[in-house]
Amino acid sequence: MHNKGLGITVLQEFKWTKKMPLDTSLGKGSKQKISWSKKVLIILGFLFVLGAVALITVAVVQNKPLPKNMKYGIVLDAGSSHTSVYVYNWPAEKENDTGVVQQVEVCKVDGPGISSYSKDVEKAGLSLQDCMNTAKQVIPKKEHRDTPVYLGATAGMRLLSLDNNKIADKVLLSVEKSLRLYPFDFQGCRIITGQEEGAYGWISINYMLGNFKQSSSWMPFQQTSTETSGALDLGGASTQITFEPTDSINESPENFMLFRLYGKTYNVYTHSFLCYGKDQALRLRLANDVKNAGSTNLQNPCFNPGYVKNMSAVDLYGSPCTAKYKLFSSSFILITGTGDYHQCQQNLQDMFNKTECPYSRCSFNRIFQPELSGNFGAFSAFYFVMNFLNLTSEKDLSKVKETLKEFCSESWQQVKEKFPDIKEKYLSEYCFSGTYILTLLEMGYGFTSENWGNINFLRKIKGSDAAWTLGYMLNLTNMIPAELPSSPPLSHASYVGLMVLFSFLLASVVFIGWLYFWKPRCLQKGII
Numbered sequence: 001m002h003n004k005g006l007g008i009t010v011l012q013e014f015k016w017t018k019k020m021p022l023d024t025s026l027g028k029g030s031k032q033k034i035s036w037s038k039k040v041l042i043i044l045g046f047l048f049v050l051g052a053v054a055l056i057t058v059a060v061v062q063n064k065p066l067p068k069n070m071k072y073g074i075v076l077d078a079g080s081s082h083t084s085v086y087v088y089n090w091p092a093e094k095e096n097d098t099g100v101v102q103q104v105e106v107c108k109v110d111g112p113g114i115s116s117y118s119k120d121v122e123k124a125g126l127s128l129q130d131c132m133n134t135a136k137q138v139i140p141k142k143e144h145r146d147t148p149v150y151l152g153a154t155a156g157m158r159l160l161s162l163d164n165n166k167i168a169d170k171v172l173l174s175v176e177k178s179l180r181l182y183p184f185d186f187q188g189c190r191i192i193t194g195q196e197e198g199a200y201g202w203i204s205i206n207y208m209l210g211n212f213k214q215s216s217s218w219m220p221f222q223q224t225s226t227e228t229s230g231a232l233d234l235g236g237a238s239t240q241i242t243f244e245p246t247d248s249i250n251e252s253p254e255n256f257m258l259f260r261l262y263g264k265t266y267n268v269y270t271h272s273f274l275c276y277g278k279d280q281a282l283r284l285r286l287a288n289d290v291k292n293a294g295s296t297n298l299q300n301p302c303f304n305p306g307y308v309k310n311m312s313a314v315d316l317y318g319s320p321c322t323a324k325y326k327l328f329s330s331s332f333i334l335i336t337g338t339g340d341y342h343q344c345q346q347n348l349q350d351m352f353n354k355t356e357c358p359y360s361r362c363s364f365n366r367i368f369q370p371e372l373s374g375n376f377g378a379f380s381a382f383y384f385v386m387n388f389l390n391l392t393s394e395k396d397l398s399k400v401k402e403t404l405k406e407f408c409s410e411s412w413q414q415v416k417e418k419f420p421d422i423k424e425k426y427l428s429e430y431c432f433s434g435t436y437i438l439t440l441l442e443m444g445y446g447f448t449s450e451n452w453g454n455i456n457f458l459r460k461i462k463g464s465d466a467a468w469t470l471g472y473m474l475n476l477t478n479m480i481p482a483e484l485p486s487s488p489p490l491s492h493a494s495y496v497g498l499m500v501l502f503s504f505l506l507a508s509v510v511f512i513g514w515l516y517f518w519k520p521r522c523l524q525k526g527i528i
């Protein structure tokens with residue numbers, strides 16, 4: 001059996017060796033060598049694949065996103081017309097990065113602004129309860145004690161403190177008492193200055209837009225910093241303009257603020273016009289009209305034709321903006337709309353004194369303003385009004401005026417029928433507000449048809465409301481470092497990724513080199 005078997009083998013070997021002129025005596029040994037080389041090759045290949053899989057697994061496991069440790073902060077914007085409660089959060093380990101703080105909740109407090117509670121100060125604090133309870137629900141319980149709460153009051157409280165400082169303090173005490181009842185880390189209630197309001201608005205929008213981002217220094221050609229955007233805020237009682245001028249003429253130091261943020265110095269111009277928010281501006285205009293007309297019966301071109309309103313004298317003259325115009329003892333002022341855009345604009349132009357300027361350049365009312373430069377983000381009432389008029393993306397100033405002219409001339413009856421769901425207070429004032437915005441921007445600040453397109457009317461940026469509140473919190477929590485934090489040029493994920501890639505490349509080069517120079521027999525033509 002055995003011999004027979006061998007005989008068959010020999011016969012087969014003989015056939016095979018006839019085709020390949022190899023020494024038949026090498027037959028069995030070379031076959032063994034070839035199968036060994038094959039095995040080594042398979043083992044090497046297996047180890048290579050195993051190594052690659054291990055490298056990728058380590059990289060993926062190491063870079064698996066860790067559960068984020070979030071921090072929270074609350075800022076109350078106590079404006080003249082209402083209060084809003086903003087809740088922000090950010091990943092704890094990234095708090096010095098730019099653009100990481102996000103708005104997670106905004107709650108509009110029911111009722112008027114806290115300055116309206118001067119006759120019943122306790123109610124100012126009580127009014128905040130619903131929104132503070134919402135904040136309590138939004139923020140995880142374990143974070144409550146570490147969540148700072150700030151309240152900043154703006155122009156309404158500025159006016160109240162001008163009128164009656166003691167009452168303004170009582171209102172602030174009432175809101176403080178109310179906020180201290182919550183499990184958060186109360187950090188104070190105060191009236192912020194107009195300059196702060198402008199500057200924090202500017203910081204907020206540039207932080208959200210990512211304009212403070214500066215590239216790392218490992219590639220010198222990448223070291224470019226983005227231009228900042230100016231900020232235009234129109235509130236109920238004051239308005240702010242803030243931007244980084246191109247020329248550094250500093251004729252009016254009180255209008256400049258110097259910031260060092262992420263390793264760059266910013267010299268920012270800012271001015272806040274008290275009484276030029278849209279509610280106070282309307283009162284200022286009406287009080288002047290009553291004075292000029294010598295009558296409390298007014299025909300007003302800034303309201304739609306057919307609109308009639310009885311305004312109480314207490315409402316009209318009840319703020320320091322208009323108190324000095326009170327001449328009549330009448331308790332009501334009757335306003336009848338005539339809806340004439342051109343007359344309205346002419347009428348409003350009187351509010352902007354352009355005749356005197358103690359500096360090389362002024363905006364209005366003897367206030368220094370450098371030449372406008374760059375883009376501007378225009379928010380709050382700038383947005384509400386332009387959005388209603390469908391003009392937020394209209395870059396042609398003449399078309400803006402055309403739309404406004406058309407809207408103002410529509411009868412009040414028609415307007416009400418067209419927009420039955422809009423609050424009558426807002427609806428009735430859109431003709432005035434739109435014309436006021438145009439006059440303020442053109443006459444007041446000096447925007448023209450050439451740079452009108454540089455104004456971006458916006459409400460939110462990347463999910464957060466455009467408001468001074470974020471900048472206020474970033475500043476008080478020291479979240480914006482003066483210098484760019486030093487960090488390795490690559491993120492950890494990019495580092496591991498590149499390491500894996502280069503290991504592959506090296507291994508491939510070695511493998512190809514091995515194949516090329518020590519060509520294994522099994523790969524020789526005809527063997528495999």
Ligand SMILES: Nc1nc2c(ncn2[C@@H]2O[C@H](COP(=O)(O)OP(=O)(O)OP(=O)(O)O)[C@@H](O)[C@H]2O)c(=O)[nH]1
Nearest residue numbers: 079080081082154155235236237238380381384426
């Ligand atoms: N059309 C419209 N107007 C609004 C809306 N919300 C607020 N307003 C009005 O827009 C104006 C500005 O509102 P805000 O920016 O909240 O003003 P504020 O912060 O109370 O006032 P300041 O203290 O001067 O900043 C006020 O006259 C408000 O009555 C809205 O949703 N639509």
Ligand SMILES: [Ca+2]
Nearest residue numbers: 079154235380
């Ligand atoms: Ca405001």
